[in-house]
Amino acid sequence: MTDQTPTRQATRVPVGEPTVLSESSSPAVRTEAIHLSTSEPNEFWDLTGLVRDVVARSDVRHGQVTVYTPHTTTSIVINESETGFLNDYRRLIQETVPEGVYYEHDDHSVRTENLQEDEFINGHAHVRQLMVGQPSVSIPVVDGEVLLGQWQRVMFVEMDQARERRAFIHAQGV
Secondary structure, three states, X not given: XXXXXOOOOOOEOOOOOOEEEXXXXXXXXXXXXXXXXXXXXXXXXXXXXXXHHHHHHHOOOEEEEXXXXXXXXXXXXXXXXXXXXXXXXXXXXXXXXXOOOOOHHHOOOOOXXXXXXXXXXXXXXXXXXXXXXXXXXXXXXXXOEEOOOOOEEEEEEEOOOOOXXXXXXXXXXX
């Protein structure tokens, strides 16, 4: 192969303490928020350790944990955190949904909905999000263990540009 994609760190891991938004003991429920400062498009943040920590702090033995992002140009996905695969994804999504081509979302001469004064040109990021993932995933919790496969990781994906972001982790059960 002549076109080598440079090796990148596969994922970033959040630093800092999450903020507790709610908790109760009967039934066991805990919701925490993590703040992320993304630095580039198609950036992956590995939330797996944090998800397991929230479940442990929640005392949920049997139930589920939901990981959610409130941003329309980000996704929560479960997949393998392996540099080659993530580089393959980055290359394919750039080829499939490139920046710099016409997106009606970015054409303010025809768009009339959900406009704001400091609007980014990010139609490509919205299309990428809809193609790649969803704003949340739910994972079963059994005997206090988050049921992920051997190579599965819970990842936050930035598809737009460097921005301040949030993700919420909500564990509930008995």
